[in-house]
Amino acid sequence: MTLLRLDTSIQGDRSASSALADLVVGEYRTAHPDAPVVTRHLGENPLPADAWALAYGAGFVPEAERTAEQRAATELATALADEARSAEMLVLAMPLYNYGVSQHAKTWIDLAIVGGGTGVPILEGKPVVLVTTRGGSYAEGTPREGWDHNTDYLRRILVDIWGADLTVVEREFTLVGINPALDRFAEPAAAMAAQAEREAVEAGRALSSARALAAAAS
Numbered sequence: 639m640t641l642l643r644l645d646t647s648i649q650g651d652r653s654a655s656s657a658l659a660d661l662v663v664g665e666y667r668t669a670h671p672d673a674p675v676v677t678r679h680l681g682e683n684p685l686p687a688d689a690w691a692l693a694y695g696a697g698f699v700p701e702a703e704r705t706a707e708q709r710a711a712t713e714l715a716t717a718l719a720d721e722a723r724s725a726e727m728l729v730l731a732m733p734l735y736n737y738g739v740s741q742h743a744k745t746w747i748d749l750a751i752v753g754g755g756t757g758v759p760i761l762e763g764k765p766v767v768l769v770t771t772r773g774g775s776y777a778e779g780t781p782r783e784g785w786d787h788n789t790d791y792l793r794r795i796l797v798d799i800w801g802a803d804l805t806v807v808e809r810e811f812t813l814v815g816i817n818p819a820l821d822r823f824a825e826p827a828a829a830m831a832a833q834a835e836r837e838a839v840e841a842g843r844a845l846s847s848a849r850a851l852a853a854a855a856s
């Protein structure tokens with residue numbers, strides 16, 4: 639029973655989303671130390687940016703006539719979709735960059751859609767924990783309410799298209815303490831960080847219970 643973990647931060651060991659994903663997976667592994675965990679760090683080892691167009695275009699070319707690049711891109715797309723489909727649970731660390739979804743997350747999604755089939759629910763019923771972090775706050779009533787074009791997009795794909803049983807762990811104001819313009823938000827930022835950590839641990843515990851239930855039922 640495999641857990642697939644994807645990270646998409648471009649900030650290395652300063653990543654707030656990876657730190658929360660560490661808590662989710664750490665809690666899960668406390669209960670199941672030998673459970674297999676497959677990891678892909680798409681921020682550190684990006685998927686090729688041209689693979690999606692190549693794999694998509696290959697769909698219009700008879701197999702025997704495809705170029706080597708089209709064949710490689712199709713194989714990659716199929717492998718990514720199969721990897722997601724064959725995992726029993728997923729932990730996805732996908733932060734907000736430039737008011738939208740990270741390009742690494744988007745490339746993975748686009749390729750998995752080509753590989754798995756448009757509209758095919760490759761995560762049907764699977765527990766998926768989405769960890770997402772934002773430097774500022776986009777809460778109701780804030781000046782940039784509605785500018786987070788990451789979280790809702792990911793919900794649409796993970797739940798409405800792929801059928802996942804989704805838990806979202808969010809942390810805002812991660813730039814407090816880094817960007818002096820946000821210093822006045824130190825108190826709510828600390829509370830949000832603590833809340834996100836609690837939710838990450840709870841999400842790890844829920845994955846661990848889901849694994850125990852599935853094992854008992856099999």
Ligand SMILES: Cc1cc2nc3c(=O)[nH]c(=O)nc-3n(C[C@H](O)[C@H](O)[C@H](O)COP(=O)(O)O)c2cc1C
Nearest residue numbers: 647649653654655733735736737771772773774812
């Ligand atoms: C290139 C870049 C673009 C960013 N764009 C935004 C943004 O549009 N809005 C925002 O609130 N924070 C933005 N941030 C801050 C990140 O959302 C914040 O650092 C968050 O913690 C990122 O997750 P990570 O720490 O896992 O990388 C940006 C950060 C970087 C590096």
